Amino acid sequence: MSESENIAEIRRAVQALCADFPGAYWREKDSTRAYPGEFVDALTKAGFLAALIPEVYGGSGLALSDAAIIMEEIQASGCNGASAHAQMYIMNTLLKYGSEEQKQEYLPRIATGELRLQAFGVSEPTSGTDTLSLRTVAVRDGNEYVINGQKLWTSRAEYSDLMLLLARTTPRESVTSKTEGLSVFLIDMRKVVGNGMTIKPIRTMMNHSTTEIFFDDMRIPASALVGEEGKGFRYILSGMNAERILIAAECIGDAKWFIKKASDYASERNVFGRAIGQNQGVQFPIARCYAQMCAAELMVHHAARVFDTGGNPGAEANMAKLLASEASWAAADMCVQTHGGFGFAEEYDVERKFREARLYTVAPISTNLILSYLAEHVLGLPRSY
Amino acid sequence: MKIIVPVKRVIDYNVKPRVKPDGSGVDLANVKMSMNPFDEIAVEEALRLREKGVATEVIAVSIGPDKAQETLRTALAMGADRAILVVAEDVEPLAVAKILAKVMDEEQPGLVILGKQAIDDDSNQTGQMLAALTGRPQGTFANTVNVSGDEVHVAREVDGGLQTVALKMPAIITTDLRLNEPRYASLPNIMKAKSKPLAQKTPADYGVDVSPRLKTLKVVEPPVRSAGIKVADVDALVAKLKEIGVAA
Numbered sequence: 091m092s093e094s095e096n097i098a099e100i101r102r103a104v105q106a107l108c109a110d111f112p113g114a115y116w117r118e119k120d121s122t123r124a125y126p127g128e129f130v131d132a133l134t135k136a137g138f139l140a141a142l143i144p145e146v147y148g149g150s151g152l153a154l155s156d157a158a159i160i161m162e163e164i165q166a167s168g169c170n171g172a173s174a175h176a177q178m179y180i181m182n183t184l185l186k187y188g189s190e191e192q193k194q195e196y197l198p199r200i201a202t203g204e205l206r207l208q209a210f211g212v213s214e215p216t217s218g219t220d221t222l223s224l225r226t227v228a229v230r231d232g233n234e235y236v237i238n239g240q241k242l243w244t245s246r247a248e249y250s251d252l253m254l255l256l257a258r259t260t261p262r263e264s265v266t267s268k269t270e271g272l273s274v275f276l277i278d279m280r281k282v283v284g285n286g287m288t289i290k291p292i293r294t295m296m297n298h299s300t301t302e303i304f305f306d307d308m309r310i311p312a313s314a315l316v317g318e319e320g321k322g323f324r325y326i327l328s329g330m331n332a333e334r335i336l337i338a339a340e341c342i343g344d345a346k347w348f349i350k351k352a353s354d355y356a357s358e359r360n361v362f363g364r365a366i367g368q369n370q371g372v373q374f375p376i377a378r379c380y381a382q383m384c385a386a387e388l389m390v391h392h393a394a395r396v397f398d399t400g401g402n403p404g405a406e407a408n409m410a411k412l413l414a415s416e417a418s419w420a421a422a423d424m425c426v427q428t429h430g431g432f433g434f435a436e437e438y439d440v441e442r443k444f445r446e447a448r449l450y451t452v453a454p455i456s457t458n459l460i461l462s463y464l465a466e467h468v469l470g471l472p473r474s475y
Numbered sequence: 476m477k478i479i480v481p482v483k484r485v486i487d488y489n490v491k492p493r494v495k496p497d498g499s500g501v502d503l504a505n506v507k508m509s510m511n512p513f514d515e516i517a518v519e520e521a522l523r524l525r526e527k528g529v530a531t532e533v534i535a536v537s538i539g540p541d542k543a544q545e546t547l548r549t550a551l552a553m554g555a556d557r558a559i560l561v562v563a564e565d566v567e568p569l570a571v572a573k574i575l576a577k578v579m580d581e582e583q584p585g586l587v588i589l590g591k592q593a594i595d596d597d598s599n600q601t602g603q604m605l606a607a608l609t610g611r612p613q614g615t616f617a618n619t620v621n622v623s624g625d626e627v628h629v630a631r632e633v634d635g636g637l638q639t640v641a642l643k644m645p646a647i648i649t650t651d652l653r654l655n656e657p658r659y660a661s662l663p664n665i666m667k668a669k670s671k672p673l674a675q676k677t678p679a680d681y682g683v684d685v686s687p688r689l690k691t692l693k694v695v696e697p698p699v700r701s702a703g704i705k706v707a708d709v710d711a712l713v714a715k716l717k718e719i720g721v722a723a
Contacts, residue, residue: 096669099548103660106509106549109489137662150662160662 100156101163107132108167113439116170120297120442125249130174133164134203139177142185147193148201154332155394158339165343166350168439170446172298175340176208176246179333180254183274187317187325192276196252208250209279211241211303212326218243219459221256222268222323226305228257228275230312230319235259235275237286237308243453245300247289253277256326259319274322275314282308296445333454334407335397338390341414344447345383348421351440352376352428372428379421386413405468408460415450415457422447476585476644477532478521480555481575482514484539484546485595498693501595510546513590515553516650519657520620521588522554529622530585532556536578538571540564544673551668552660558673563685570678570685572604577681579609584645586627591616591649602649612642616651 111129119126133139141157143149157178164171177200184192184207199205217223226239237257247253253276260271283289286308289301317325353376356367366372390413393406422444426433433440451457465471486492487507495502510518524530535550537543538561547558561574579587592599606613614620614629618637621628625644630637632651642648678685706712716722 095544095548096665098545099552099660099665099668100662102509102545102549103552103662103665107659132659135661136659137664141662150666152662152666 097156097159100159103136104138104160104163105167107136107138108164108169111169113168113437116168116442117436117439121436123293123297123299125246125299126170126173127249129169130206130249131203133174134206137201139174139203140201142178142181143197143201144185147197149197153394153398154335155391155398158336158390158394161336162339162343162346165340166346167343168347168443170297171340171343172446172449173246174208175336176210176250177206179329179336180207180210182332183254183316183325183329184276186328187274188276189316191313192316196276200252205251206246206249207252207254208246209244209253211244211247211253211255213243214240215242215302219455221326222272223262224256224258224272226255226257228259228273230259231309233312234309235312235314237275237305237310239305241303241305243292243300244289244303245298247279247299247301247303248291249299251278251280253279254316256322259322265320269323270320272322272326273319274316274325275310276316277310277314282310296442296449298446298449330454331397331403331407334411335390335393335403337450337454338386338393338407338410338414341411341418341447341450342383342387342390344418344443344450345379345386345414345421347443348418348425348440348447349376349380349383351438352379352421352425355432356428366428375424376428379417379424382417382420386410386417389413405464408455408463411450411455412457412460418447419451476530477534477582478524478530479534479536479575479578479582479584479587480514480517480521480550481536481538481571481587481589481601482518482546482550483511483537483590483593483595484508484543485511485593488512488594494694494696498695500691500694508542508545510549511590511593511595513592513594513650513652515590515657516652516654517588517590517648518550518553518555519655520617520648520650521586522658523655524586524620524622525554534559534582534584536561536575538563538566538574538678547673548668549660551671551673552665553658554664555671557671559676560673561676561678561681563678565687566678566685567687567689568598568600569604569688570683571601572608573683574678574681574685575601575605576608577683579605579645586622586644586646586648588617588620588648588650591651602647606647609645609647611645611647612640613647613649614640614642615649617648617654618651620648620654 138160140149141152145151161171200207214224228235228237255275255277259273265271286306288304292300356372357365359366390410393403393410396403396406425440429440432438462474466473487509490507492501521533525533533555535547535555535558537547589602616632617629618632619630627642627644627646630639706715
């Protein structure tokens with residue numbers, strides 16, 4: 091596929107930046123479960139995380155397809171964009187539904203890197219994909235909202251200044267439509283951590299800085315409300331499509347990394363006097379993964395185009411995430427197999443990327459839920475849940 | 476004051492070069508290419524001088540294949556103001572210097588800042604040849620560059636330390652590794668680079684004959700390092716070093 095010179099330059103620039111954060115950097119962060127702050131700062135300083143912010147607020151005003159290229163290239167370079175990707179997709183809700191005051195207040199400072207918007211509080215212990223049953227409540231009290239409840243799997247909360255939070259403002263029994271009654275808040279976490287908000291890190295099998303968050307009579311100004319009260323679920327949905335497309339692009343980048351790593355190793359590793367890549371038993375799985383990745387990549391580009399041209403990319407974004415996460419996971423498995431025992435050695439980076447890549451057939455939405463969406467909403471089959 | 480920065484498209488420093496089977500050169504098919512790292516340092520230095528108000532315009536020049544446009548785009552994305560591409564394949568340092576001398580005639584820059592050498596052929600000649608052809612002073616292997624009035628002071632990396640020379644401008648400077656840390660091309664600058672001018676020229680436009688004067692006899696891979704041996708203790712190590720004659 092021929093790309094514009096512009097996109098090619100974006101790719102080169104991201105590669106050049108990522109070259110300064112080699113495997114050794116990520117291995118060190120992984121072994122101590124530390125946040126890659128230097129990497130996130132470098133990305134921010136070079137303006138990449140402000141790609142979607144309009145130029146008037148200090149960003150570059152690019153389309154989601156361009157942002158997807160940035161995320162893809164980060165992963166293909168062996169880095170981990172999960173430390174920073176939320177800023178890209180959270181932005182969407184703020185851009186579309188935030189008030190002019192909120193945009194003026196936050197966007198320029200997010201663009202310069204003074205503020206990080208990396209936390210997205212949606213999932214709860216008793217409501218993952220079933221977002222509408224969430225229990226965190228926000229009650230209006232004069233010029234404030236008082237928030238009580240709990241969020242789970244809120245990644246990067248310890249390293250973010252701002253959080254986009256979804257909470258119930260009207261009890262489920264009192265709403266006319268079940269999608270009503272939820273509201274979105276843009277919260278300045280610096281003012282509430284230790285003052286109604288408690289963040290507890292959760293250790294996971296990879297370095298992902300995820301947390302659970304407790305709200306205990308947390309008071310926030312009423313001006314933190316994004317858009318209209320009660321319409322939050324709708325606002326979040328369009329952000330979720332952006333999230334799926336960007337994460338699908340990251341999976342494509344991961345798959346490219348695994349395929350290149352495996353091809354290079356298979357060309358150099360000699361067993362029985364010749365490169366193992368000369369054996370079809372070794373080269374066919376690599377070639378198959380390449381074909382699978384290319385097909386998924388086309389779907390990702392298609393979904394991003396639908397998003398950028400104002401269409402509803404619900405089905406496309408879901409399919410892109412499904413296909414890309416499966417392509418990346420297949421490539422991860424193939425890459426370990428190609429490396430044999432060395433695939434398990436930390437210094438090859440394969441095992442780390444393997445652990446990181448496993449996430450995306452589960453999050454931000456699992457493969458089963460995508461299949462049931464397609465079955466119900468695209469194919470017209472009976473709802474299964 | 477204008478600054479001219481010549482940039483070269485070379486095989487990326489992370490790539491392990493492979494010699495072509497016929498020994499005529501290095502295989503460049505499907506190999507990642509980037510801006511010569513010493514040239515990135517040169518671009519950075521020029522941009523810093525512009526940001527200090529010493530220079531007003533930074534012009535990136537590349538003499539190379541069509542694809543060298545990418546290298547120029549990178550220079551523009553770092554912040555250079557405009558670019559000139561002189562399309563020619565496999566040009567030797569002398570011809571490059573002759574073309575650059577003509578570009579200097581046209582542009583009348585106060586400084587030309589070049590990388591001290593390109594990491595592909597390691598010639599380390601272009602800056603020196605350009606100084607000779609134009610009769611202008613040169614400060615090679617620059618560690619620090621300071622402009623004051625119509626002079627530029629260049630601290631040069633020489634054996635055993637730094638040597639500072641004062642050059643009357645226009646002057647030619649070549650960069651060493653420690654001069655600065657080049658910036659990343661930023662996204663806003665990549666977007667701006669789209670509308671920056673990139674002029675296409677040929678050696679004929681400058682009346683320079685670029686036909687090669689050197690003949691490559693053969694290119695070979697470096698010898699493969701042979702395996703080492705393990706010694707039991709320090710005494711055995713010292714004995715071994717004496718035996719092979721590296722310690723007395």
